Amino acid sequence: MTFYSTAQQIARGSREQRGSHLIPILLGGAITAGAMALIAYLLWPTWEADGSSAPARLPVSVGATIFNVPTAAIRMKIQRHSGPQERVDLSFAYPSLEASDSPKHVSADTVEETIQPIDRIFLSIAAHHDSLAPDARVRTIYPRYLEQASTPGQDGLTRRAFRDGTPYGHEDLFFANTPDLTARCSRDSTTPGMCLSERRIDGADLTFRFPRSWLAQWRDVANAMDRLTAQMHGTGG
The missing domain is CATH 1.20.5 (Single alpha-helices involved in coiled-coils or other helix-helix interfaces)
Structure with a gap:
């Protein structure tokens, strides 16, 4: 027991x-x-699986310079990420400057028709790696190839033609002071002429491209480029 x-x-x-x-x-x-x-x-993750709630803007570093770019404006999907990048290509509707990367659809019935007018302003942001600055190129390189005579344009815009047989043959240089604008433009031929306008911000070069025909309202174009620059790198929202 x-x-x-x-x-x-x-x-x-x-x-x-x-x-x-x-x-x-x-x-x-x-x-x-x-x-x-x-x-x-x-x-x-706080966004939906289909990406419909992706961030409206992405902080990217190009040439160690920070830009806050609209996601919808980025033309290449491989570039749609934050962080360091060598180059970012963007597209904006003009004159609204809304971010848009949707190409116009061309059908078999319309592909042979007259080329549709371009309604966008294109922007490439790329690291310059200490190459010659755009404003220095205008002061030191372009004058070697320009005609001596200049042609006053409408509303304060001046044109100087590049000499034939030079690296910039069949192009013209346009410039104005208020607002500031410098653009190198190809001349109309089988395709409409296009303009290229460059500026440097710290370690990156910004290259804007737009139709030459827009120079009829060059002040609006110059202000649009300033606005886009401020929105992505500055106090603009």
């Missing part, structure tokens, strides 16, 4: 000991599970 009572006490003690050891294990498991749930909540 004594032996049986002793056995019961030993069994009861073993159960109590196992229970006392089990409580810390259960508490530790609950704490671990709670921590994992919190981490999963904090790291869980």
Whole structure:
């Protein structure tokens, strides 16, 4: 009888000991599970799987210079990420300057028709790697190839033609002061002429491209380029 009572006490003690050891294990498991749930909540993506709620703007670094670019304006999907990039290519509707990368659809019935007018301003932001600055090129390189005579244009815009047989043959240089505008433009031929206007910001060069025909309202074009620059690198929103 004594032996049986002793056995019961030993069994009861073993159960109590196992229970006392089990409580810390259960508490530790609950704490671990709670921590994992919190981490999963904090790291869980907040956008939809189809990307419809992707950020409207992306901070990118080009030439160690930060730009806040509209996601929808980026023309190449491979460039649609934040962080350092060598180059970013953008497209904006004109004159609204809304971000848009959707190309116009051309059907088999319309592909042979007259070329549709371009309604966008294109912008490339690229690291310059200490190459000659755009304004220095205008002062030191272009004058070697320009005709001596200049032609006053409408509303304060001046044109100087590049000499034939030079690297810039069949192009013209346009410039104005208020607002500032410098653009090198090809002449109309089988395709409409296009203009290129460059500016440097820290470690990056900005290259704007637009139809030459827009120079009829050159002040609007110059202001549009200034606005885009300020919106992506400056105080503009």
